[in-house]
Every structure is written in C-alpha cells, then in structure tokens.
Amino acid sequence: MALDIAGILNNWNSMGVFSYVFPFLIIFAIVFAILQKTKIFGDPDNEKTKNVKGINAVIAIAIGFMSLLNNYVSTFFQTIFPRFGVVLAIFIVLLIFIGFFTEPKTGDKGFPKWVGWVLAIGVIIWAWTEWSDMFGVGFELSYFFQDYFWGLVLLGGVGALIYWMTKN
Numbered sequence: 001m002a003l004d005i006a007g008i009l010n011n012w013n014s015m016g017v018f019s020y021v022f023p024f025l026i027i028f029a030i031v032f033a034i035l036q037k038t039k040i041f042g043d044p045d046n047e048k049t050k051n052v053k054g055i056n057a058v059i060a061i062a063i064g065f066m067s068l069l070n071n072y073v074s075t076f077f078q079t080i081f082p083r084f085g086v087v088l089a090i091f092i093v094l095l096i097f098i099g100f101f102t103e104p105k106t107g108d109k110g111f112p113k114w115v116g117w118v119l120a121i122g123v124i125i126w127a128w129t130e131w132s133d134m135f136g137v138g139f140e141l142s143y144f145f146q147d148y149f150w151g152l153v154l155l156g157g158v159g160a161l162i163y164w165m166t167k168n
Helices: 005-015 017-038 052-067 072-101 113-135 141-166
Strands: none
Touching: 005 017, 017 052, 017 072, 072 113
16 A cells, blocks of 8 residues: 555654654753753763763653653644744745845845844744743734734834935
8 A cells, every 4th residue: 555645644643753752852852962062960071971971861861751741742842843844934935035135245244133133033023922822921912913013014114214215
C-alpha cells in the first residue's frame, strides 16, 4: 500500500511523534546544550570531570521526560510552531521585498538598524498577543489593532513623510 506524505504525517501524528517525540527532542537538545555550554557540572576537556557529558545527558533526558508529564508542553509546541512558521515565511517575503526595492549603497554594512528594530518590536507585539490568548496573561492587542489599525498606518505614513521631507 503506497502512502503519500500526508498519510505518513497523519500516521506519525496518531502515533504521537509530534506530540511527544519532537517536543522531547527539542527540550533535550536545549537543556543538554545549556548544560554543556555553562559547564555547571564540570568541563568535558578536563581529565577529572571527563564523564560530565553523560551526567548532562541524563539530566537533559530526565528534564525532557518530566516536561511531557502533562499535555501543556505538547499543546504549547502545537500552537507556537505553526504560527512561528507563518511569521517566518512573512519575514522572509518582507526581506525579499526589501531586497527588490532598496539599492545597497557603496560602503554600506547592510540594512539600516531601524528595520531590525521595527521587526523586533513587531515580533514582540505578535508574541505578546498570541501568548496572552494561550496563557491568559498580558493584554489583548488584537482588539486594539482591529479598531485603530488604519489610523496607526496613516499616522505612521504621515510621520514617515515628515521625516523624509525634513531630513538633510
């Protein structure tokens, strides 16, 4: 019986690969990397503490399994990663458009800093609104933007026009 990619992914989903295996691997990798980098239990290059990699692995495995005891971590990953993928795709398209419509200056070191700041503030606002839905903390910015989005766009456009007209 031939399976297409959707069938394979649905089988993996029904087996719990996306709910348990991948979150465990992500948590294990992050915890293990932090323990290795900080060298809390010793340096693997040091002769006295050369077995510290095994200790770090056991601790990372234990934390990975303990984090999966309730469905909170699985639900968090199922919520955050698809949305992050959409935001990442939008960011890449935005960078492509910036590349199409801007011309690099000679001796320029790359994008202006304000582009990074605007994107960072946008990501922080997006994350705050998404996490306020998920955790019930923070405040709901989506209602604010529904009411005032075009006014903010117009205000930003006028501000950008004033800046462009008054710069040297």
